[in-house]
Structures are given as structure tokens and as C-alpha cells.
Amino acid sequence: MWQLYQFPLCPFSRKVRLHLAEKGVAFELWRENPWEQRDEFVDKNPAARTPVIGNAERGITLVDSRAICEYFEETVDKNPLINGTAPMRAEIRRLVALFDENFFGDVTGPLLHERMKKRLVYRQSPDSRVLREAMKLAHEHLYYIDYLVDTRPWLAGATMSLADLAAAAQISVADYLGGLDWTGHEQAKSWYSVFKSRPSFRPLLAERMEVIQPPSHYGDVNW
Amino acid sequence: MWQLYQFPLCPFSRKVRLHLAEKGVAFELWRENPWEQRDEFVDKNPAARTPVIGNAERGITLVDSRAICEYFEETVDKNPLINGTAPMRAEIRRLVALFDENFFGDVTGPLLHERMKKRLVYRQSPDSRVLREAMKLAHEHLYYIDYLVDTRPWLAGATMSLADLAAAAQISVADYLGGLDWTGHEQAKSWYSVFKSRPSFRPLLAERMEVIQPPSHYGDVNW
Numbered sequence: 001m002w003q004l005y006q007f008p009l010c011p012f013s014r015k016v017r018l019h020l021a022e023k024g025v026a027f028e029l030w031r032e033n034p035w036e037q038r039d040e041f042v043d044k045n046p047a048a049r050t051p052v053i054g055n056a057e058r059g060i061t062l063v064d065s066r067a068i069c070e071y072f073e074e075t076v077d078k079n080p081l082i083n084g085t086a087p088m089r090a091e092i093r094r095l096v097a098l099f100d101e102n103f104f105g106d107v108t109g110p111l112l113h114e115r116m117k118k119r120l121v122y123r124q125s126p127d128s129r130v131l132r133e134a135m136k137l138a139h140e141h142l143y144y145i146d147y148l149v150d151t152r153p154w155l156a157g158a159t160m161s162l163a164d165l166a167a168a169a170q171i172s173v174a175d176y177l178g179g180l181d182w183t184g185h186e187q188a189k190s191w192y193s194v195f196k197s198r199p200s201f202r203p204l205l206a207e208r209m210e211v212i213q214p215p216s217h218y219g220d221v222n223w
Numbered sequence: 224m225w226q227l228y229q230f231p232l233c234p235f236s237r238k239v240r241l242h243l244a245e246k247g248v249a250f251e252l253w254r255e256n257p258w259e260q261r262d263e264f265v266d267k268n269p270a271a272r273t274p275v276i277g278n279a280e281r282g283i284t285l286v287d288s289r290a291i292c293e294y295f296e297e298t299v300d301k302n303p304l305i306n307g308t309a310p311m312r313a314e315i316r317r318l319v320a321l322f323d324e325n326f327f328g329d330v331t332g333p334l335l336h337e338r339m340k341k342r343l344v345y346r347q348s349p350d351s352r353v354l355r356e357a358m359k360l361a362h363e364h365l366y367y368i369d370y371l372v373d374t375r376p377w378l379a380g381a382t383m384s385l386a387d388l389a390a391a392a393q394i395s396v397a398d399y400l401g402g403l404d405w406t407g408h409e410q411a412k413s414w415y416s417v418f419k420s421r422p423s424f425r426p427l428l429a430e431r432m433e434v435i436q437p438p439s440h441y442g443d444v445n446w
Contacts, residue, residue, distance in 0.1 A: 046367060047325050060310050066289070067316035074309045086297045087283050093290035102270050144269060 021200035095163035244423035318386035
């Protein structure tokens with residue numbers, strides 16, 4: 001059995017959880033707060049980041065969400081999510097990077113710092129200037145998703161791919177932290193609503209991070 | 224012919240240049256300053272980052288350095304650089320992420336901001352506190368490379384891989400910007416010296432970014 005080291009609001013762990021669920025790979029969740037820099041965890045990953053996934057019976061430890069997803073794409077045939085011709089696969093990976101790096105850097109990362117880490121770790125109040133900037137940039141990212149959804153059935157093309165999972169993972173954390181104003185983003189909202197109904201997504205929506213509560217629409221699949 | 228949009232001190236473009244050279248793919252360099260947000264460039268990559276690589280005859284544009292490298296791994300057989308069993312490939316990708324994200328975030332990114340962007344774009348002096356912190360973290364990364372080189376012939380295992388290219392790309396930019404103190408890092412230094420002598424690396428070492436000069440040892444392959 002695979003053991004996934006993660007915490008509920010880690011967007012990269014969420015991407016891996018969605019990926020494993022869509023591919024039918026069974027796994028257990030192990031709670032890890034990477035900011036505590038637990039020795040056993042840093043031994044597994046010197047970068048001290050979640051997610052890490054291990055399989056003791058096979059003697060395998062995998063680190064980095066993209067490396068993990070590529071591994072399961074290579075080893076599990078069911079439901080390929082980096083699929084198609086080489087240029088199509090490059091387009092999927094471009095969008096995964098866009099959400100992992102730019103959406104996270106602009107939106108999810110600042111929201112996690114201000115609304116989760118400052119509360120749980122530093123016992124400080126969030127900086128409203130940083131929150132406003134993150135929410136402003138979130139609009140620009142949602143406009144780009146509107147544009148993609150207007151031109152393609154799924155974000156990277158004709159079929160669901162890792163790009164959709166990466167986007168939904170970031171968006172779900174930003175939404176949990178009250179950082180998204182969906183007004184005027186009907187296309188992005190309709191794409192995300194479909195996604196929220198998938199069996200792979202339901203466990204994420206039901207989960208809560210201690211102390212921090214999401215807005216009422218967060219877990220509502222009919223919203 | 225492939226056209227690579229890049230600027231001389233972009234570590235992600237350097238990784239792609241090394242990768243293409245090692246795989247024997249011909250390409251032209253096109254100078255792009257991503258901070259200028261040139262319209263034609265943002266049309267190619269909404270994230271407005273280098274590298275971007277295009278091939279007009281084939282009608283292909285590829286974005287994101289990891290997506291680009293995966294594309295050429297999939298389409299060019301010569302000299303595979305993400306090679307081996309699935310766990311070995313995951314180890315290569317883990318290290319690529321470590322250098323692209325952690326080394327860049329801790330060292331190359333702050334150095335580029337303080338010593339290149341502040342000079343060329345903002346006309347400001349570098350913040351010596353930020354530089355000191357980047358150089359301190361650089362030591363920790365060099366210690367990790369010392370450890371890897373002590374236990375393996377190349378960073379990810381028995382053969383040269385994309386992990387070596389990603390590390391050398393980040394290190395070469397940090398070294399150009401005077402951010403590395405090699406004292407006490409004999410293993411990392413010997414690995415890097417071998418790398419500097421490779422034909423793929425020589426064009427990078429000969430290149431200069433306007434206004435900013437590297438330290439005297441930077442381009443010296445016998446140092």
C-alpha cells in the first residue's frame with residue numbers, strides 16, 4: 001500500500017490525490033505538517049515539502065508532485081492523464097506548470113501564508129494588502145481558465161488531463177481560503193462544478209483543516 | 224529549425240540549451256527579456272517567462288523548461304537524459320525539481336533580482352542582507368551536491384541525466400553573479416569542473432550579459 005504524506009490544504013498533495021484516485025491506485029493518507037521539519041520527514045525529502053509518497057513493501061520513496069504523477073503515468077495504464085501526441089503532452093505539462101508555479105505563486109501560496117501559516121504557526125493576523133493582491137491576480141487566472149474552457153472541452157484539449165487536476169487542486173485550496181470571487185467567471189465555474197462532482201474530488205471537499213473553515217459554497221457540488 | 228527565446232542569465236533557458244546540445248538538436252537563440260512583457264512574447268506564453276521554443280515549419284510552440292525537456296526526451300532518441308527504470312526516472316525528476324524550485328528560490332532567483340534586475344530594470348542598488356542570505360543558502364545546496372557526488376557517479380545515479388543539467392544551469396548563473404563560495408566544496412567543485420569542460424557547456428561560459436561581469440574563475444575550465 002502507498003502512503004501519502006500530506007496536509008489537507010497542500011495543493012500539490014491534492015493534485016496527487018486526484019491523480020491516484022482517477023487512476024485507481026489505493027493509498028493511505030499520512031498527516032505531515034512540513035513546516036515542523038520533522039526529522040524522519042526531512043530524511044525522506046531534504047526539501048521538506050509535501051507531497052512525499054512511499055511504499056515500504058517495494059522500498060520506494062517518491063518526492064515532488066510532478067515526479068510522482070509522471071511515475072504513476074508510467075507504471076499504471078488505467079486512465080492516462082498525460083496523453084496524446086508529444087505536442088499535446090507538452091501542452092498538458094505547460095498548463096500543469098502554469099498552475100503549480102504561477103497560480104500557486106500568485107494566489108494559493110500567499111493565501112496559505114496569510115490565512116493558514118500565520119494563524120497556525122506564527123499567531124499573526126493576515127496582511128490585507130497581500131490578500132487583496134492575491135485575489136486580484138486570482139481574477140486574471142480565472143479569466144485564463146474562462147478562455148481555455150471557451151475553446152476546448154477540457155483545459156488542455158479534448159479529454160481530461162493532469163492539467164485539469166492541477167488547476168482544480170490549486171483552485172480548491174484558494175476557494176477553501178476564501179480567495180476566489182467567481183462573479184463573471186461562468187465558464188470557469190461550470191468547468192469546476194463538473195469537476196467537483198467527480199468521485200475523486202469528493203473526499204477533498206469533505207475534509208477540513210483544523211481551526212480554518214471554508215466559505216459555505218466550498219463543498220457544495222450544486223452551487 | 225528551432226528558435227529558443229531566452230536571455231543569457233536565465234537558468235531555465237540554460238538547462239534547455241544544455242539538453243538540446245547534449246541531444247544534438249540544432250537551435251537558434253532569440254534574445255528575449257521577459258520582464259519587458261513584449262506583446263508577441265506574451266502571446267506565445269501567457270506566463271511571460273523564458274524559455275519558450277518554437278518551430279515555425281512544424282507549427283509548434285513549447286513553453287516551460289520541464290515540458291520542453293520532456294518533449295525532446297520523447298521525440299529524440301539520442302542520449303536519453305531521463306532514463307532508466309520508473310523509480311530512477313522519478314529520482315531524476317525529483318532532483319530537477321529541487322534545482323528548478325528550491326535552488327532557484329533560495330539562491331539564483333534572489334541573486335538575479337538583486338544583481339541583474341535591480342541594475343538593468345529598477346536602477347537600484349542590491350540589498351546586501353538578501354545577498355548574504357542567498358549565499359548562506361547556497362552553501363547548504365552545495366553541501367547536498369557534495370553528498371550526492373560522494374555517493375554516486377552523477378547526481379541522480381550511474382549516468383549523466385537531466386538532474387546534472389538542471390543543477391549546472393542554476394549553479395552557472397549563481398556563479399556568474401558571484402553568489403557561490405566554493406571553499407570546502409571539493410566534491411561539488413570537481414563534479415562542476417568536469418561539467419564545465421563539456422562541449423554543450425562551452426557556449427554558455429563564453430557568453431556575457433550586458434553591464435554585468437562574472438568573477439574571473441567563472442569561465443575557467445581549469446579552475
